[in-house]
Amino acid sequence: MVDAQDESDQRDLRVVLLLGCAAALAAVVGAYAAIVGDRGSDRWHQAIREDIRHGARIVSDARQLYQEDAPVGHRVAEYELRANALEGEAKDAAGAAAAILEAEAEAQRNTAEVLSSSSPLVEGDPKHAISLTGADLMDRFTEIRSEVSPELAALAPDEVEAKGSDEQRESSLLVATTLASGIAFLLGALAEALPRSRRRLTNAGLVAVGAGAVLAGLVVSI
Amino acid sequence: MQEMEIEAAAPSSRMGRRFRVALALLVGVVAISAAALAWLETNSGRQEESAFVNASRNATDAFVKIAASQPRLYFQLAAIRESTLLDAQATARPVELGNDPLPFQLSLSVSSADNEASRRLLGLTEAMSTLPDLPADLDTRASEAIRLEGQEEADQIYAAQAAALENAAQHGTRQERAMFALGLVAISASILGIAGLTGEGRAGRALLGTAGASIVVAWLSAGSGFA
Numbered sequence: 001m002v003d004a005q006d007e008s009d010q011r012d013l014r015v016v017l018l019l020g021c022a023a024a025l026a027a028v029v030g031a032y033a034a035i036v037g038d039r040g041s042d043r044w045h046q047a048i049r050e051d052i053r054h055g056a057r058i059v060s061d062a063r064q065l066y067q068e069d070a071p072v073g074h075r076v077a078e079y080e081l082r083a084n085a086l087e088g089e090a091k092d093a094a095g096a097a098a099a100i101l102e103a104e105a106e107a108q109r110n111t112a113e114v115l116s117s118s119s120p121l122v123e124g125d126p127k128h129a130i131s132l133t134g135a136d137l138m139d140r141f142t143e144i145r146s147e148v149s150p151e152l153a154a155l156a157p158d159e160v161e162a163k164g165s166d167e168q169r170e171s172s173l174l175v176a177t178t179l180a181s182g183i184a185f186l187l188g189a190l191a192e193a194l195p196r197s198r199r200r201l202t203n204a205g206l207v208a209v210g211a212g213a214v215l216a217g218l219v220v221s222i
Numbered sequence: 223m224q225e226m227e228i229e230a231a232a233p234s235s236r237m238g239r240r241f242r243v244a245l246a247l248l249v250g251v252v253a254i255s256a257a258a259l260a261w262l263e264t265n266s267g268r269q270e271e272s273a274f275v276n277a278s279r280n281a282t283d284a285f286v287k288i289a290a291s292q293p294r295l296y297f298q299l300a301a302i303r304e305s306t307l308l309d310a311q312a313t314a315r316p317v318e319l320g321n322d323p324l325p326f327q328l329s330l331s332v333s334s335a336d337n338e339a340s341r342r343l344l345g346l347t348e349a350m351s352t353l354p355d356l357p358a359d360l361d362t363r364a365s366e367a368i369r370l371e372g373q374e375e376a377d378q379i380y381a382a383q384a385a386a387l388e389n390a391a392q393h394g395t396r397q398e399r400a401m402f403a404l405g406l407v408a409i410s411a412s413i414l415g416i417a418g419l420t421g422e423g424r425a426g427r428a429l430l431g432t433a434g435a436s437i438v439v440a441w442l443s444a445g446s447g448f449a
Binding site: 086168 | 239242243245246250251254255256257258264265268271275279282283285286289291294296297300301304305308324328331332335336339342346347349350353354357359360361363364365367368
């Protein structure tokens with residue numbers, strides 16, 4: 001009688017142990033999943049902030065190119081082209097007209113030289129201005145982009161977002177592994193209800209808890 | 223009126239095997255449902271937030287491309303306008319002078335020079351406005367940002383953003399339904415606890431039935447998010 005009571009107590013303790021382990025596994029895995037998910041969420045928000053900073057810099061650089069450098073280069077080209085055309089007309093003219101045309105051409109050329117000295121696009125060479133192309137503007141754009149601070153150059157919002165997505169995926173998979181705890185609870189409850197099958201059900205429940213722990217470990221390591 | 227404990231209101235009775243098995247099964251189903259619905263709620267929330275992040279980055283992308291492309295388009299228009307004005311000025315100049323030979327000759331020569339300069343300047347404007355293929359050292363995002371040509375391209379970005387927001391709304395609904403289902407599962411667990419205290423009897427069987435129905439409604443609620 002006493003031995004049967006002891007055996008029954010031991011079986012009850014095994015069920016309690018099973019349920020306790022299942023609850024502990026669910027709590028630990030759930031808590032870690034929440035931490036990882038929170039970290040992933042923070043990375044997504046960081047990606048948005050970096051995206052905005054990165055984009056603002058692109059807008060600023062495009063403005064510098066097309067509102068400062070390109071118009072100055074175009075104006076230098078205009079003066080140089082007018083100077084060339086006036087020189088051509090001066091050759092066809094004679095007397096005072098030729099002298100005036102040559103003087104005007106010289107004035108245009110001097111203006112082009114003065115203006116070109118302040119232009120990073122033509123770099124003090126007005127003759128270069130009259131052959132500018134879109135490729136030259138893109139080279140200048142690349143130069144402007146390379147002048148960003150190291151901190152800004154290091155921004156990589158796509159990579160940050162991808163890392164955040166990985167962490168969120170890990171969190172979701174960890175929560176999925178708590179299903180094993182649910183199955184362990186089912187088996188533990190059935191073990192209480194079916195005394196004759198208690199040992200088998202309790203062992204199956206412990207296997208479920210073990211499998212849940214292994215799966216959670218795999219998710220974390222991968 | 224006096225307070226009455228639940229044990230007195232519905233006295234415990236012995237639990238038969240069928241009642242115990244049914245109770246145990248429902249407890250297990252509640253535990254599995256809680257885990258599954260927790261995953262559904264977490265996953266839906268993750269996908270909703272991901273869609274919002276996509277929508278937010280699409281919005282930033284749209285504004286960057288519009289803001290970065292406009293200076294190029296304005297430069298092109300301003301340069302064409304300047305070239306055209308030079309030509310118009312050149313054409314108008316001789317008309318304003320009388321028949322005095324030297325000024326008239328000078329005016330013609332300058333106008334001819336300006337016509338020639340204007341023609342070449344227009345060609346230069348076109349060359350400067352033509353964007354080459356992606357330069358090797360320029361980052362892709364900056365290169366793409368200045369290439370927006372018209373409303374059609376901007377509309378494509380808006381469409382992508384709208385799709386992301388719709389996706390977010392869909393997952394948001396699923397998350398809300400899953401949270402409601404979790405609440406029902408928690409209520410089922412409480413009812414099962416009371417059923418265990420009450421034991422077998424009319425009250426106990428009614429409580430089991432209520433808990434079972436609550437679990438079914440919980441799953442129907444969660445499933446309605448996918449409809």
